Amino acid sequence: MAERRIRVMVAKPGLDGHDRGARVIARAFRDAGFEVVYTGLHQTPEEIVEAAIQEDVDMIGLSSLAGAHRFLFPRLMELLKEKGVEDIVVCGGGIIPKDDIPKLKEMGIKEIFTPGTPLNQIVEWVKENVKPRGSG
Amino acid sequence: MGKVFNESVFKDIEEAQREWEAKFDQLCERAPERLKRFITVSNREIKRIYTPLDVKDLDYGRDLGFPGEYPYTRGVQTSMYRGRLWTMRMFAGLGTAKDTNRRFHLLVRAGQTGLSVAFDMPTLMGYDSDSPKAKGEIGRCGVAIDTVKDMEELFDGLPVDRLTTSMTINPPASVIWAMYIAAAENRGIPRHLLGGTIQNDMLKEFIAQKTFMLPPVPSVKLIIDTVEFGTRQVPKWNTISISGYHIREAGSTAVQELAFTLADGIAYTEAAIERGLDVDEFAPRFSFFFNSHIDFFEEIAKFRAARRMWAKIMKDRFKAKNPRSWWLRFHTQTAGCSLTAQQPYNNIVRTALEALAAVLGGTQSLHTNSLDEVLALPTEEAATIALRTQQIIGEESGVANTIDPLGGSYFVEALTNQMEEEAFEIIRKIDEMGGMLGAIEKHYPQQEIADSAYRYQLQIDSGERTLVGVNKYVTEEEIPVEILEIDDALEKLQVEKLHRIKEERDQAKVRESLERVGEACEKGLNVMEPVIEAVKNYCTLQEVCDVYRKVYGTYRDPGIF
Numbered sequence: 001m002a003e004r005r006i007r008v009m010v011a012k013p014g015l016d017g018h019d020r021g022a023r024v025i026a027r028a029f030r031d032a033g034f035e036v037v038y039t040g041l042h043q044t045p046e047e048i049v050e051a052a053i054q055e056d057v058d059m060i061g062l063s064s065l066a067g068a069h070r071f072l073f074p075r076l077m078e079l080l081k082e083k084g085v086e087d088i089v090v091c092g093g094g095i096i097p098k099d100d101i102p103k104l105k106e107m108g109i110k111e112i113f114t115p116g117t118p119l120n121q122i123v124e125w126v127k128e129n130v131k132p133r134g135s136g
Numbered sequence: 137m138g139k140v141f142n143e144s145v146f147k148d149i150e151e152a153q154r155e156w157e158a159k160f161d162q163l164c165e166r167a168p169e170r171l172k173r174f175i176t177v178s179n180r181e182i183k184r185i186y187t188p189l190d191v192k193d194l195d196y197g198r199d200l201g202f203p204g205e206y207p208y209t210r211g212v213q214t215s216m217y218r219g220r221l222w223t224m225r226m227f228a229g230l231g232t233a234k235d236t237n238r239r240f241h242l243l244v245r246a247g248q249t250g251l252s253v254a255f256d257m258p259t260l261m262g263y264d265s266d267s268p269k270a271k272g273e274i275g276r277c278g279v280a281i282d283t284v285k286d287m288e289e290l291f292d293g294l295p296v297d298r299l300t301t302s303m304t305i306n307p308p309a310s311v312i313w314a315m316y317i318a319a320a321e322n323r324g325i326p327r328h329l330l331g332g333t334i335q336n337d338m339l340k341e342f343i344a345q346k347t348f349m350l351p352p353v354p355s356v357k358l359i360i361d362t363v364e365f366g367t368r369q370v371p372k373w374n375t376i377s378i379s380g381y382h383i384r385e386a387g388s389t390a391v392q393e394l395a396f397t398l399a400d401g402i403a404y405t406e407a408a409i410e411r412g413l414d415v416d417e418f419a420p421r422f423s424f425f426f427n428s429h430i431d432f433f434e435e436i437a438k439f440r441a442a443r444r445m446w447a448k449i450m451k452d453r454f455k456a457k458n459p460r461s462w463w464l465r466f467h468t469q470t471a472g473c474s475l476t477a478q479q480p481y482n483n484i485v486r487t488a489l490e491a492l493a494a495v496l497g498g499t500q501s502l503h504t505n506s507l508d509e510v511l512a513l514p515t516e517e518a519a520t521i522a523l524r525t526q527q528i529i530g531e532e533s534g535v536a537n538t539i540d541p542l543g544g545s546y547f548v549e550a551l552t553n554q555m556e557e558e559a560f561e562i563i564r565k566i567d568e569m570g571g572m573l574g575a576i577e578k579h580y581p582q583q584e585i586a587d588s589a590y591r592y593q594l595q596i597d598s599g600e601r602t603l604v605g606v607n608k609y610v611t612e613e614e615i616p617v618e619i620l621e622i623d624d625a626l627e628k629l630q631v632e633k634l635h636r637i638k639e640e641r642d643q644a645k646v647r648e649s650l651e652r653v654g655e656a657c658e659k660g661l662n663v664m665e666p667v668i669e670a671v672k673n674y675c676t677l678q679e680v681c682d683v684y685r686k687v688y689g690t691y692r693d694p695g696i697f
Contacts, residue, residue, distance in 0.1 A: 010697075015257035015273055017346030020386050020473070023586050023697040024593050040695025041346050042261075044269070066257050067512070067622065071272020097512055097619050115477040115510055116606045118597045 004132050007035040009057040011048045013076065016066035017041055021094060025061065028119040034126070045076040053085055059130045062092040062109075069096055069104070077107045089130045093117070137197030140544075141188045149188055160184065175601075177431035177474075178389035179591065186546035194549060199444070203539045207447040209440050209552070210540035211498040212463040217536035223501035224526045225302060227469065229254030229278035230513050231626050233289035236279040239516070240294055246520055247527060250501060251294065251332075252302040254278035255312075260347045262308040262681030265630045274627045277513065282634045282678075284671045287315040288322065297325045301332035302377070302467065302501075307349035309336035310358050311680045314667040317370070322672075333374040333423055333467070336362055339400040339572050343581045345382035346693065349681060352573055354688035358663065359404065360411050365664035367418045374423040376404060377467065383581070384427035385473045387589020390438045391555050393427060395562035396572075396581050398445055402563070403572040405454055415454045419461035428494040429471040430486055436542055437551035439497025442466070445556055468494035469503040475510040479605035480617050483507040488525050495529055496542055502526055508617050515620045579696055586697060634676065641674035649673045650683055657687040 010026040012019060019041055026038045037055045039048060052060055062073060073092060080086045092104065093113035101112045110129060113122055174182045183190075194200075201207055204214030213219065226248050228239045240251055255278040258270035264282045265274050274280045281287060291301070297320075305312045313334045317327050338355035341348050348355070359376060366375035380397035388396065401422065408418050426442065428435050446464035450456040470490035475483040484507050491504050504522040506514030514522070530536055542548045569575040576582070595601040602608045649670035656663045670680055 015261045015263070015269060015347075016277075017341075019346055019693075020589050024387075024590050026697040027586070027590050028593075036697075038695050038697050040693035042693060066273065067276030068257070068272040070624075075272075095511065099619070116603075118607075119593060120597060 005033060005035050006059070006126065006130055006132060007037070007055065007057045008059045008061060008126065008130070009037045009039065009048075009052050009055060010061045010063065011039045011043060011052075012041045012063050013043055013045055013048060013072040014064065014066070014068040015042060016064060016068060018065035018094070019063070021065070022063040025063070025093070025119065025122060028123060029126070032123040032126075045072055045079055048076060049079040049083060049085070052088055053083060056133070057088060058133050059089040059091065059126060062090065063094050064092065064096065065094040067095070069094070070100060073104055073109060074107050077109065087133055091125075093122075138195060140194040140196050141192060146189060146192060153185075153187055153189065157184075173600075176390070176434045177429050177592075177601075178391065178434060179588075179595075180389075180391075180434065186550050188546060190546055190550035191553065199549075199553075200543060206451070206459070206462060207444040208463065209444045210543050212443065212465055212500075216498065216539040217495075217530070218539065221530045221536060222495065222499050223250040223300070224248045224523060224530075225250035225252045225467065225501045225503055226519060226523055227252040227254050227304065227503045228519065229256070230620070231275040231279065231622055232630055233279055233281065233286040235275070235626075237290055237292050237294070239519075240290075242516060243519065243523065244294065244299070246523055248523055250300050250302065252503060253290070253304065255303075255305055256280045257347075259308070259312075259677060260305065262311070262349050262678060262684075264676050264678035265627070265634050267678060271627075274630055276622055280630050281312065281315070282630070282676050283637050283674055284315045284318045284322070285633075285637055285674070287312075287319040291319060296320055297329050302335075303333070304335045306335055306338055306341050306345070306347055307355065308677055308681050309334045310362050310663055310667055311671065311677050313362060314664065315671045315677075318668055318672045327370050329372070330370055331372040333377050334362065335377045335379060335425070337376055337379045337400060337404075339403060339576065340379045340382055340397070342576045342691075343383055343396060343400075344386035344388075344585060345379075348691045348693075350684060350688045351691045352576060354684075355691075356403070356407050356573070357660075358684070360407050361662045361664055363404070363408050363418050363421070364411060364413060364662055366421060367413065371421075374421050375418075376421075377423050377425045378404065379425040381425050381427045381469055383585065384429060384471065386585050387473075387592060388585045389588050390429065390431070390434050391558045392562065392581075392584055392588065394438055394442055394445070394555060395559035395566075397424065397426070398442070398449065398559065399563050399566045399572045399575070401446065402449060402453070405450075406571065409454070415450070415456045416458040416461050419450060419454070419456055420458060420463070423500075424464055424466035426466050426468050426499075427471050428468045428490040428497070428499075430474045430490060432489060432493050433542075433548055433551060434555075435490070435493040436497045437548055437555055439466070439468075439494070439499065440540075440548070440552045441556040441559065443498070444552070445559060465500045467501045467503070468497070468499040470494070470505045472505055472509055475505060475507075476603060476606050477510045479611065479615055480507050480511065481615065482605055483510065484521060484525070487522060488529070491525055492529055492533075492535065495535060496540075498540060508619065511617065512619045513622070515618050517618070579694065582696060637674055638676070645673040646670075646675055646679070650675055650679060653680055654683045654687060657684060
């Protein structure tokens with residue numbers, strides 16, 4: 001059987017309404033041949049994790065542009081662990097100060113993409129770092 | 137006044153232009169043009185040259201007129217910047233009310249001439265600082281306001297009877313405005329003396345900025361409540377700032393920004409008329425807010441086209457008779473989305489060009505972005521440079537010496553005409569969908585913007601479009617800039633303060649006044665008086681918004697991409 005396509009979720013945690021980047025990257029993922037789930041805006045970390053499990057995604061891409069990543073990203077990582085799905089790859093993007101990045105990576109977030117990153121660079125990163133879950 | 141060009145000149149110009157074009161083409165065979173397509177930031181193709189042939193039909197009186205005269209292409213005020221420069225209004229908000237108050241005092245000392253408040257996400261969405269949804273977001277991208285007490289601290293020591301205040305607030309605009317009025321009245325300043333603006337434009341929230349609370353129809357109902365109340369009681373207040381800014385930031389083209397914004401204006405005008413108001417009563421207090429992006433001439437043409445279009449819409453479509461109703465007065469902000477995290481000092485130059493376009497386009501007030509806004513909220517130093525940029529344009533460069541200096545430019549006039557024509561075509565499409573509410577339901581503007589945003593990104597990625605420091609002239613070394621830190625401790629302080637106020641207030645009065653707000657909502661009455669009373673009794677922002685949510689329901693993002 002052919003390996004199934006990569007399923008990615010683009011998620012907007014918190015109250016931040018800046019969704020230009022999230023929607024652009026969702027389209028780029030779709031054009032790259034991934035299956036894409038977009039959560040829409042104003043999701044709590046709990047809602048995102050629940051949807052990720054239900055949709056059986058291989059990766060969650062978090063977008064944050066209003067400074068709440070410091071609370072929301074770690075909270076999401078905690079929840080993944082609690083639910084036993086820490087094998088879902090998590091990356092993030094948006095307005096995230098450089099000094100915050102090492103801390104986020106320590107918590108298990110695999111990559112942070114800052115403004116100006118070309119779309120194909122992100123797509124390539126996903127191809128290299130995300131495999132369909134359960135495929136060993 | 138009649139036609140600018142006499143018919144008889146065209147033949148000679150046509151002939152000369154043909155010869156010149158042939159010469160140019162010949163040259164291109166040896167040395168081709170440096171680009172395949174010369175396009176604006178909105179993907180509009182620009183010709184080699186513009187001549188009288190591009191504006192053959194130009195009629196001075198019909199198309200341009202004098203500043204302060206219909207159709208206002210050259211400016212809404214008669215004296216424009218010869219009388220007074222635009223209002224230099226820096227958008228600011230960070231941490232607690234006290235922190236932001238300190239920033240306001242600094243900016244006023246540095247010579248800014250109006251105030252502008254940025255609220256944090258919980259406030260923008262109608263949540264108090266002690267809501268579980270507010271966790272991690274308090275004071276992060278603006279100031280946290282829970283009660284009238286915060287509002288009083290925010291404007292402490294600032295002359296709000298002389299300085300006008302703009303507040304970027306949308307779903308809870310009625311409540312925040314009520315707090316502003318209550319805080320001023322508690323200081324002994326009567327409401328009729330207050331001047332300023334609430335953004336209060338929900339349609340563009342559904343389209344672009346995406347801070348929403350209630351479904352579209354009740355959202356518009358609350359807006360019309362503020363319009364009605366303002367018309368009668370706060371006559372110097374702009375009750376709405378119909379905004380293209382966020383539409384553009386979300387990725388639209390210049391023409392989409394123009395068309396969607398004016399279509400929103402049409403929807404609000406229709407709703408206010410339906411309420412039983414006379415167009416000439418309320419339209420003079422409508423104001424607008426546009427983006428000034430990096431494409432210099434296209435932006436200037438957009439501002440000029442906007443003025444002419446709104447004058448026509450008001451006069452012809454709504455039969456407004458008061459010339460003030462024909463005026464499109466607008467605030468401008470330079471384009472945050474044009475700034476780059478790479479080589480951040482380049483952002484000072486981008487902002488200066490964008491600010492210059494806004495001034496040449498005849499803006500009434502202006503915010504200039506700081507060089508570090510792509511990284512975090514601006515530091516004091518960065519915000520001061522941004523303000524100085526406006527002062528240099530206004531007081532050193534000489535561009536404000538004469539009114540509409542680009543009027544009559546073949547290129548700018550041709551672009552102005554072209555953009556007007558294209559924007560009216562989009563407005564016609566929206567009319568066919570049942571107006572902006574119908575179009576939003578069909579996701580028409582949302583989808584159009586997403587398409588433009590995606591195309592733009594692909595052009596950057598492919599190198600068809602240059603972004604200095606990002607896809608060309610890239611440097612390896614990072615240029616360090618100072619980043620403003622918001623103290624994590626302020627969350628706790630703000631929540632404790634809110635709890636103290638909640639304990640000390642008169643609980644019976646709180647209950648009664650919230651019931652009155654609920655009654656007004658259910659009966660379809662104007663909410664403003666009950667909301668002012670409620671906030672004077674220390675009802676919180678969220679308590680009033682929860683009443684709205686209970687009566688009207690909530691709106692969820694459809695999540696399309």
